[in-house]
Amino acid sequence: MRARKPTSIVYTVMSFTQLAPPLPLHVVDRGKGQAMAVIDYGPEFDLLWVVAMDEGGEIWCVPNPQVRMQANWSLGRSREKPTAMGKLAPVPLVAGA
Numbered sequence: 001m002r003a004r005k006p007t008s009i010v011y012t013v014m015s016f017t018q019l020a021p022p023l024p025l026h027v028v029d030r031g032k033g034q035a036m037a038v039i040d041y042g043p044e045f046d047l048l049w050v051v052a053m054d055e056g057g058e059i060w061c062v063p064n065p066q067v068r069m070q071a072n073w074s075l076g077r078s079r080e081k082p083t084a085m086g087k088l089a090p091v092p093l094v095a096g097a
Contacts, residue, residue, distance in 0.1 A: 015040040022052075024070040027062050031055055032070060 015038075022034035030053060037050040039061065047064040071078060 013042060025049065025051055026068045026070050027051055027053070027060065028066045028068065030060065030062075033060075035067070 017038045017040070019035055019037055022036050024032065025035045026032055032055070033051040033053040035049045035051050036059075039048040039050065041048075048061045049064065049067050050059065051062050051067070052059050
């Protein structure tokens with residue numbers, strides 16, 4: 001009788017983090033909202049932000065590349081209109097690296 005090959009079991013760990021207090025965000029192509037939670041399905045996936053939209057009250061799970069922080073004068077974040085980015089954001093090169 002032949003010995004069985006050991007099988008490897010891969011468990012994926014999902015993390016759900018409630019944000020208290022909620023964070024004011026801008027969702028590209030949707031508008032302003034309040035992030036209530038973040039869902040992390042692991043390193044192969046974008047973070048998902050659970051956002052309640054200010055206009056209409058809809059709740060969306062928004063992938064990380066589509067989320068921007070709202071303007072904040074005291075922190076120096078301007079009111080420039082956020083632009084949509086593709087699936088992967090470009091990484092700036094660091095001199096001397």
